[in-house]
Amino acid sequence: MALVEKLYDAIVDGEAATAREAVNEELAKGVDPIALITGSMIPAMDDVGQLYQDEQYFVPELMLSGRAMKAAMEPLRPLLAVSGVKPAGTVIAGAVKGDLHDIGKNLVISMLEGAGFKVIDLGTDVKPEKFVAAIREHNPQIVCMTALLTVTMMSMKTTIAAIEAAGLRDLVKILVGGAPLNDRFAREIGADGFGETATDAVTLARQMVVASAHAN
Numbered sequence: 628m629a630l631v632e633k634l635y636d637a638i639v640d641g642e643a644a645t646a647r648e649a650v651n652e653e654l655a656k657g658v659d660p661i662a663l664i665t666g667s668m669i670p671a672m673d674d675v676g677q678l679y680q681d682e683q684y685f686v687p688e689l690m691l692s693g694r695a696m697k698a699a700m701e702p703l704r705p706l707l708a709v710s711g712v713k714p715a716g717t718v719i720a721g722a723v724k725g726d727l728h729d730i731g732k733n734l735v736i737s738m739l740e741g742a743g744f745k746v747i748d749l750g751t752d753v754k755p756e757k758f759v760a761a762i763r764e765h766n767p768q769i770v771c772m773t774a775l776l777t778v779t780m781m782s783m784k785t786t787i788a789a790i791e792a793a794g795l796r797d798l799v800k801i802l803v804g805g806a807p808l809n810d811r812f813a814r815e816i817g818a819d820g821f822g823e824t825a826t827d828a829v830t831l832a833r834q835m836v837v838a839s840a841h842a843n
């Protein structure tokens with residue numbers, strides 16, 4: 628899908644109202660929501676990250692772009708969600724302790740909901756004990772964790788250890804994601820899977836639900 632310049636520029640420039648307007652204009656033309664996300668919105672956030680790294684952008688600009696990304700997601704979320712069907716499975720999702728980045732997590736949630744999963748969003752800066760309590764309360768098949776900071780990646784390990792200590796590890800599959808992660812790290816910390824994109828989250832979640840159904 629070609630880049631929609633108005634949408635891309637609005638996110639890079641941190642203009643929330645224009646970003647939402649651009650999405651609505653594209654939807655009115657019949658453009659596929661996922662094409663907007665992958666073709667224009669994620670590339671815009673990637674470039675914002677680069678600008679920050681190059682010290683052309685600072686935290687206020689990051690925040691404005693984050694807000695514009697969220698505004699652009701608003702009209703898309705209901706279109707990604709399906710309703711009225713039996714959930715494909717239950718997932719709990721959160722950004723781990725210390726991590727306030729939630730754009731990727733929210734995208735993962737939207738895509739999972741779009742694929743028919745019931746998702747309980749634990750939010751950001753989620754402490755290990757909150758993951759544990761949510762597993763007890765909601766009985767999910769899958770736990771999705773996000774970390775965007777190298778310093779918070781280790782919170783994933785601590786969370787998996789807490790889930791293990793609570794005797795719940797065998798009841799759930801654990802998926803991890805976020806820009807600084809890779810497959811090897813996921814294996815080292817004892818996760819069941821790593822996904823680079825929100826689409827990977829759906830593919831892996833589907834595989835894991837099928838696998839756990841066979842195991843039962």
Ligand code: B12
Nearest residue numbers: 676693727728729730731773776777804805806822824825
């Ligand atoms: C927007 C942003 C912010 C916003 C966040 C707004 C929000 N509501 O989320 C704000 C301004 C709050 C922020 C704050 C900070 N940020 Co910041 N931020 C970013 C930025 C530019 C974009 C992140 C983003 O939203 N990307 C777009 C989404 C769609 O991508 P994603 O999160 O990776 O998710 C995708 C995949 O990873 C995957 N995925 C994600 N989760 C999961 C989970 C599963 C299970 C699966 C399968 C897949 C999956 O699917 C998603 C879609 O494909 C990145 C740069 C970058 N390019 O990553 C820096 C970045 C992450 N931030 C950085 C830093 C340093 C900070 C601050 C420390 C800055 C400061 N000095 O205060 C604080 C930390 C706050 C905290 N405690 O968390 C650094 C981290 C460096 C590092 N190595 O640790 C980065 C990399 C910028 C940089 N280049 O230096 N930030």
